[in-house]
């Protein structure tokens with residue numbers, strides 16, 4: 001477990017959060033059984049498909065607006081609940097939802113963004129598990145434009161907290177080198193009060 005040397009941030013990387021054999025079993029279960037869908041997103045007033053598949057799980061009241069999409073959480077599965085509990089104990093924080101992302105291959109990606117929506121509150125703790133293909137994760141400082149790259153391994157956990165979302169964006173570029181799928185589970189805590197404004 002190590003803390004990344006990034007100013008204005010608190011980012012911790014745990015390479016072996018889930019044992020490899022277990023991680024492979026989890027990958028297969030989630031890949032086969034989650035109802036993955038390629039949602040639409042509104043970008044500059046234009047409707048396009050997101051470049052990956054997603055599905056959103058959580059407590060009933062953990063509704064969430066994501067890039068103009070109202071995300072209605074599906075009820076927890078036993079595996080996602082178990083992984084949530086592990087993340088909660090590692091982070092000493094509570095989560096009430098998880099965004100599952102499926103990058104089918106290197107052509108799927110995630111644009112640079114910060115998870116700084118109001119409903120995530122101030123200084124959110126975000127716990128992000130990687131299963132499957134290794135992909136390069138990029139951080140970019142909003143002011144200095146400093147870049148930090150990190151290879152996210154099968155079974156790893158990335159924790160972003162403190163000021164990270166205020167000062168840094170993160171994302172994942174396309175790559176010609178990856179031909180196998182990666183699943184990412186991003187556990188968050190949605191504040192219901194702020195959603196019901």
Ligand SMILES: O=C(O)CCC(=O)C(=O)O
Nearest residue numbers: 099101110115128184186
């Ligand atoms: O796939 C990842 O590792 C990052 C996902 C992410 O940043 C998000 O869902 O907000």
Ligand SMILES: [Fe+2]
Nearest residue numbers: 113114115170
């Ligand atoms: Fe994110």
